[in-house]
Amino acid sequence: MIITSFSALPPMAFLMGLSPMELFSHGGPIMWPIAAVSFLTLAVVSERTMFLIRESRKRKPEMVTKILEKIEANDAEGALALGKASGDYISRVLVYALEHKEHAPSNAFTRAANLELTRFQQGMATLDTCITAAPLLGLLGTVTGMMGTFGALGEADIGASAGKITGGVGEALIATAAGLVIALIALFPYNILSAHIELAKHNIADASHAFDLIAKKQRQGAESGV
Numbered sequence: 276m277i278i279t280s281f282s283a284l285p286p287m288a289f290l291m292g293l294s295p296m297e298l299f300s301h302g303g304p305i306m307w308p309i310a311a312v313s314f315l316t317l318a319v320v321s322e323r324t325m326f327l328i329r330e331s332r333k334r335k336p337e338m339v340t341k342i343l344e345k346i347e348a349n350d351a352e353g354a355l356a357l358g359k360a361s362g363d364y365i366s367r368v369l370v371y372a373l374e375h376k377e378h379a380p381s382n383a384f385t386r387a388a389n390l391e392l393t394r395f396q397q398g399m400a401t402l403d404t405c406i407t408a409a410p411l412l413g414l415l416g417t418v419t420g421m422m423g424t425f426g427a428l429g430e431a432d433i434g435a436s437a438g439k440i441t442g443g444v445g446e447a448l449i450a451t452a453a454g455l456v457i458a459l460i461a462l463f464p465y466n467i468l469s470a471h472i473e474l475a476k477h478n479i480a481d482a483s484h485a486f487d488l489i490a491k492k493q494r495q496g497a498e499s500g501v
Contacts, residue, residue: 303416311410316461320468323468330395339365339482346489348412351493364475409458409461418447
C-alpha cells in the first residue's frame with residue numbers, strides 16, 4: 276500500500292491530462308507539507324505492521340496456559356523458566372509479575388501490562404495526527420489557491436489574468452483532493468492497527484483475570500491451612 280500524496284496523483288493526473296509531477300507542481304507550495312505528512316504516515320504504518328507481524332509470530336497462547344498452570348501449582352521457578360523462554364507478550368507480563376513479588380501481584384501485573392500496551396500503542400498518536408492534518412492541509416491549499424484566484428480577479432485585465440485564475444482554482448482542487456485521499460487511505464490501516472491493540476488489551480485482560488483467580492485460590496488455601 277502506498278500511502279503518499281503521489282498515490283493520488285496518477286488517477287487525478289489522468290483526469291486532468293497532466294503528468295503526476297506536473298499535477299504535484301500545480302498543487303502549489305502546500306503540496307510539500309502534504310507529501311511530508313504522507314511519507315510520515317507510510318513510515319508509521321510500515322513500522323507498526325512489521326511490529327504486529329513479529330508479535331503475532333511470537334504469540335503462543337498454549338505457553339501462557341502452561342505458565343498459569345505452573346503458577347497454580349506453586350511452581351514459580353518453572354513458570355519463570357517457561358515465561359523467559361517465550362517471546363509472547365502475555366508471558367512477559369506474567370514473568371514481570373512473578374519477578375516482583377515484593378509488590379502486590381495485581382499491581383505488578385498491571386504495571387507490566389501497561390508497559391506492553393505502550394509498545395502496542397506507539398506511533399498511533401502520530402498516525403491519528405496525520406489523518407487529521409492531511410485534509411486540513413488540503414483545505415489550507417484550497418484557501419491559498421482561492422486567494423490567488425481572487426487576487427487575479429482584482430487585476431484590471433481579466434483576460435490576461437485568465438491563467439492565474441485557472442491556476443488558483445486548480446491549485447485549490449489538487450491540494451484538497453490530495454489531502455482527502457491521504458486521509459482516506461490512512462484511515463484503513465489505522466482502524467486495523469486499532470483493532471489489534473484492542474485484541475492485545477483483551478488478551479491481557481483474560482490473563483489478568485486468570486492470574487487474579489489463581490492468587491485468590493492460593494490465599495484461600497493458605498488461610499484454610501492455618
